[in-house]
Amino acid sequence: MRSKYEIFKIGIKDVAPHLLSVFPFGIIFGAIGIELGFSPLFTYATSLIIFGGASQIVFLQLLSGGASSLIAITSVGVINSRHFLYGAVLSEYLQKLSLIKKLLISYFIVDQGFAVSNQYFKKNPTEEFNHYHLIGSGIILWFIWQVSTIMGIYLGSIVPEELGLKFAIPLTFIAIIVNELRKFDHVLVMLVSGLAATFFYNAPFKTYIIISPLIGLFAAMIINKLKK
């Protein structure tokens, strides 16, 4: 049985490689906020209060483009609605915790942290303190996101745009899904949701980001029915 601190450190270690993409993305985000004409404080506040990479960019872009607050807020909600799915998956492993701990840990649920901690939970379902993995991965992602946002705000575009570092985001997610590429049913489901996302990309309010996973889950359901 591993101690809390050991599992916390494993969480940090497991998510660390993804910081390679999160860090430049944070700098890019900070720089974009200033370029769009927002104050440093306002730009940074989105990282602290919303804490959701892509949704923050969309939020500031919409506001600066003259969209109403309602549209900007709705888009953030839609983009971040994928957390409902993460929460549903994680709930099983966090069930034994007190409400207050659940509420605190929830703030740190983000894509990469969810992905690596979920893998750890699946391998170690009975560890008493396995939620410390999620705390470790979540806190380091949070910290790097805050620091890199501030760096982007004050150093501006030290990341040259020609480098196209935004591309690091799809890459970090590719690095997550490669684990499942050896399973035919998963590959099929990935193709369905990926193509659906490409097809629905221009749907209003970025709804593709939740429609496509749901289509994928529906495909998964059918595949599981057929397997029986």
Added chain:
Amino acid sequence: MTWTSIFIAGILTYFTRMSMVTLIRKEMISDNLRKILNYVPSVVFPSIIFPGVLLDDFGAFVTISDPKIFGAITALIIGFFTRNVILTIVSGLSSYWVVIFVF
């Protein structure tokens, strides 16, 4: 007004994170549902990857010779065989840069 909107967007985002964690009990998840939830990473991440690679900033299809396509294929192959996150990201980025800066 805009400050209010940050807070509302933040509360909304927090709600997406905490609601399922606090509301779902183990008894509510049947074996079938658990099987389906297993696919969550496989449905969410491709929904971000595919448009990120296949579409440009304006939502139009990129050409087949686009550096992003080359970078993504390299990352997929390296990732498939090594299962190493750093190698996957670095190989994807560097092959992407080779296409941009060398060719």
